[in-house]
Amino acid sequence: MSYRENKVIKHLYKLTPRILRPGGVWYLKTQSLINKTEFLSKEEIEEWQLYRLKDIVVFAWNNIPGYRELWQSHGVDPSALKQLSDIEKFPTVSKEFLRENIAVFTKKQLFMQYQTTGGSTGIPFGFYVQERNKYIERAFIDDIWKRKHQKDKNPLSVILRGKKTLKPVEFDPIEGILLSSYEIDLKNVKEYIQIIEKYHPGIFQAYPSAISQMAKIMSDNNLQINHQFDSIMLGSEPLYEFQKEIIKQVFDAPISHWYGATEKVVLAGNCEYDHRFHIFPQYGYTEILKEDNTYAQEGETGEIVGTSFWNYTTPLIRYRTMDYAEVGSGHCEKCGRNYQLLNKIEGRKQDIIIDKEGNKITLTALIFAQHFHAFGNIRQLQVVQEEMGKITLVVIPNNNFSGKDAEELIAKTTRATNNRLDVTVKQVKEIPLTSQGKLRFLDQHLDMAKYI
Numbered sequence: 001m002s003y004r005e006n007k008v009i010k011h012l013y014k015l016t017p018r019i020l021r022p023g024g025v026w027y028l029k030t031q032s033l034i035n036k037t038e039f040l041s042k043e044e045i046e047e048w049q050l051y052r053l054k055d056i057v058v059f060a061w062n063n064i065p066g067y068r069e070l071w072q073s074h075g076v077d078p079s080a081l082k083q084l085s086d087i088e089k090f091p092t093v094s095k096e097f098l099r100e101n102i103a104v105f106t107k108k109q110l111f112m113q114y115q116t117t118g119g120s121t122g123i124p125f126g127f128y129v130q131e132r133n134k135y136i137e138r139a140f141i142d143d144i145w146k147r148k149h150q151k152d153k154n155p156l157s158v159i160l161r162g163k164k165t166l167k168p169v170e171f172d173p174i175e176g177i178l179l180s181s182y183e184i185d186l187k188n189v190k191e192y193i194q195i196i197e198k199y200h201p202g203i204f205q206a207y208p209s210a211i212s213q214m215a216k217i218m219s220d221n222n223l224q225i226n227h228q229f230d231s232i233m234l235g236s237e238p239l240y241e242f243q244k245e246i247i248k249q250v251f252d253a254p255i256s257h258w259y260g261a262t263e264k265v266v267l268a269g270n271c272e273y274d275h276r277f278h279i280f281p282q283y284g285y286t287e288i289l290k291e292d293n294t295y296a297q298e299g300e301t302g303e304i305v306g307t308s309f310w311n312y313t314t315p316l317i318r319y320r321t322m323d324y325a326e327v328g329s330g331h332c333e334k335c336g337r338n339y340q341l342l343n344k345i346e347g348r349k350q351d352i353i354i355d356k357e358g359n360k361i362t363l364t365a366l367i368f369a370q371h372f373h374a375f376g377n378i379r380q381l382q383v384v385q386e387e388m389g390k391i392t393l394v395v396i397p398n399n400n401f402s403g404k405d406a407e408e409l410i411a412k413t414t415r416a417t418n419n420r421l422d423v424t425v426k427q428v429k430e431i432p433l434t435s436q437g438k439l440r441f442l443d444q445h446l447d448m449a450k451y452i
Contacts, residue, residue, distance in 0.1 A: 023135025030139035066104035144269030265306025356389030374405035
């Protein structure tokens with residue numbers, strides 16, 4: 001189907017009232033809820049959240065035998081939930097635990113859909129949702145986007161994320177122009193640029209790892225793009241500073257970053273006025289827990305633990321995401337929302353390397369918080385650990401990569417750990433992506449349960 005044919009279909013789709021589109025009722029209900037509650041007081045938000053939290057807990061008690069048995073073993077039931085802080089009385093659950101018991105944590109529903117995480121944490125996980133969940137999710141995502149992309153601007157999107165395409169470029173009548181995130185090489189990047197310059201999309205949707213790789217190839221080969229995006233929308237992965245720098249340098253467009261989990265227990269998007277993340281209180285109940293399971297305070301870092309308000313098929317209640325974030329204020333003085341803020345998303349629990357003495361080293365501290373001249377000569381990088389105290393830096397080099405770059409990588413990473421890591425560099429032509437087209441920065445083969 002040609003772009004012109006797709007454009008006609010999309011135009012007809014846009015003319016169709018939202019309520020008549022697939023999932024339109026759920027989309028509009030969710031949109032209305034967000035609009036009505038966006039600027040509630042903190043007390044009003046907490047009252048609403050308690051109501052929804054009680055609802056999902058009672059549902060799970062009555063319909064999900066796995067939760068009933070788990071909670072009974074901890075001596076709690078729905079009557080224990082009288083205020084939000086009472087949720088601490090209920091045990092947390094992990095993807096390992098649920099994966100082994102998914103049948104007793106699922107209630108069969110009409111229009112059930114099976115979803116899986118991409119395995120970027122090293123622990124693939126499958127669970128169930130209802131079809132309506134994707135339309136509810138869409139309403140929240142659109143609310144994030146409207147903060148940086150106004151309605152009167154060009155709505156056409158170019159998309160470099162997710163779905164594997166049969167060809168490097170495909171046209172979807174609803175979504176927009178699809179670019180393959182699995183085949184980002186010089187030949188395809190040149191084709192991507194031609195397509196973008198031909199159709200002038202307003203929005204660039206992408207994984208941070210995918211668009212930064214495209215930007216790096218453009219920078220390395222002095223490729224220019226004769227087009228100005230209204231906004232760049234990034235999500236589903238952490239956005240590291242080195243990625244943000246190359247994206248800004250090449251595309252020179254406003255960047256909006258959102259954080260969400262495939263398991264749909266938490267969703268947060270950048271404030272329109274700065275880089276901090278607003279957690280949607282209407283989406284779920286979010287806790288940030290330190291290692292001792294106490295709540296992280298402002299400025300402290302902890303694990304994101306989420307409870308979905310919308311999944312009544314495989315309810316996820318106090319679900320440990322294995323992602324870490326730094327807690328911010330509970331009120332944004334710039335936009336006026338009383339949404340809990342996250343100052344930054346720190347990354348995943350699995351993004352940890354184990355040195356010779358069994359010490360934990362974060363990937364950020366080892367790699368992304370340092371300045372490497374070698375990064376200018378690397379298209380992609382992945383850290384692989386198969387043995388305690390040893391790592392391999394797998395790199396896709398550009399034509400300027402040399403032995404000095406490899407020496408710098410080894411010297412700085414070794415020095416950063418006081419020689420508690422043996423480091424080697426391996427050059428490759430390709431680094432495999434996850435099933436969802438994401439780059440896994442750390443391929444960790446150790447049993448992390450022994451160290452964390």
